Amino acid sequence: MTAPASLTASGPRALGNSCQPDRTCRLHRSFGWARIANALNQKDFIIGMNSAFTGGNGRRTRRFENWLGKIVMENAIYIGLSRQSALRRELYLVANNIANTSTNAFKREIALYSPYETDTKMDEKLDFVIDHGTIVIHQPGTLQPTQNTFDVAIEGPGFFVVDNGRQPLYTRNGNFKLDPDNQLITGNGELVMDDGDNPIFIPQDGRKIEISPDGTISAGPEVLGILKVVEFEDLARMQKRGGSLFDTTEAPKPAEQSKLMQGHLETSNVSAISELTRLIDIQRSYEGVKNMLDKEAERLRTSVRKLGSPQAA
Structure with missing residues (x-):
């Protein structure tokens, strides 16, 4: 049984040079997890991989669950982690700005980010967050x-x-x-x-x-x-x-x-009100990423339970 074209180990968006059943496939950084999830709907491919992991007896093994979990979740985790890491650093910058509101001639700092686009072949985009560093706002205070x-x-x-x-x-x-x-x-x-x-x-x-x-x-x-x-x-x-x-x-x-x-x-060029507002935005964004990862984890458990069961064969 061969994998569909979207999961072959060749081309710039391949899973890797080694994607045999006895190995855990590691996704290329720009390979969209939604694209993997879509490919997992191709039942013949899952049946073939399940058979390879179980020896054809139809019994689900931990090796199959680990393989399936790595394929589906890896990029979802990386995307969420990249965003959460960026938010954590931005939280530090905002807290430092607030702490220096009364520091003479202190200059506000902000974080600079950009998206690393992931080609999911879908309308919805799931992008990694690229951290480019910190910008100092040199606007003079009063x-x-x-x-x-x-x-x-x-x-x-x-x-x-x-x-x-x-x-x-x-x-x-x-x-x-x-x-x-x-x-x-x-x-x-x-x-x-x-x-x-x-x-x-x-x-x-x-x-x-x-x-x-x-x-x-x-x-x-x-x-x-x-x-x-x-x-x-x-x-x-x-x-x-x-x-x-x-x-x-x-x-x-x-x-x-x-x-x-x-x-x-x-005086400092930090506006305490603006920084507190940004603090609230960071908290909401962090909670949004956490909810996305929680839902993805639940979807993974459901996929493993259904696709790895004897009925899938």
């Missing part, structure tokens, strides 16, 4: 006044340059302060760099500190340094390094479209 001397916001596409002791990093979070050595640092302790890539020292002698729109820090007539602000052509190449810090392989260029505002901070 600028909120704080009246604090060392709070600085950037109006424009620029980034401050800071140093964590290993490499330069970039941030739009201008919530600065002084360390015990009177060096200007970020809230996490990274040194804030001047236009010569050196730390900035602020003397505590009672003089008023002013920061001009071009980044010049002065105490009365004395210039203490100039905040280094840079811009980038391709923000898509920037990688998050925790909180509101970024790294990139692109060489920075001097800021020409940015100006600074002392006594202001940029």
Whole structure:
């Protein structure tokens, strides 16, 4: 007994190079499970495979059930798993966005997916989910006044340059302060760099500190340094390094479209309401995939019970 054309082990959508009765056939990634289920309706093929697994005595064996289960369920499981895995990662991103709603200059992250189409020869499409990674939304947050001397916001596409002791990093979070050595640092302790890539020292002698729109820090007539602000052509190449810090392989260029505002901070660009709405959508989608897999499991049990019984012969 030979298999119908839709189940032969040849061609780009074949089950595999070895699809003998004594082996479990593994489906090609793009082979639709609905197409397999349709082929299983061809009774002569099932009878022949049942006979091969049972030795012709008509008694259903675990080997036959395992073979049939692998054929029918494998792609349904993979499709559901691909979607559930994507939803799980998206849930993590949404939760992280919500947790950083109050983090200064935090940038919202979203997941990027695309379908991997499965040819089922049917109107209904069952597609794998391809995870392409994470996108950072660099839309600026709003600028909120704080009246604090060392709070600085950037109006424009620029980034401050800071140093964590290993490499330069970039941030739009201008919530600065002084360390015990009177060096200007970020809230996490990274040194804030001047236009010569050196730390900035602020003397505590009672003089008023002013920061001009071009980044010049002065105490009365004395210039203490100039905040280094840079811009980038391709923000898509920037990688998050925790909180509101970024790294990139692109060489920075001097800021020409940015100006600074002392006594202001940029807020997070996360909308808590939008993220909570997305959280509900993720939960509903996850439940939908679970229901699909539950129904497929029940259909499998019914198929094995009917097609593997002596009456099928």
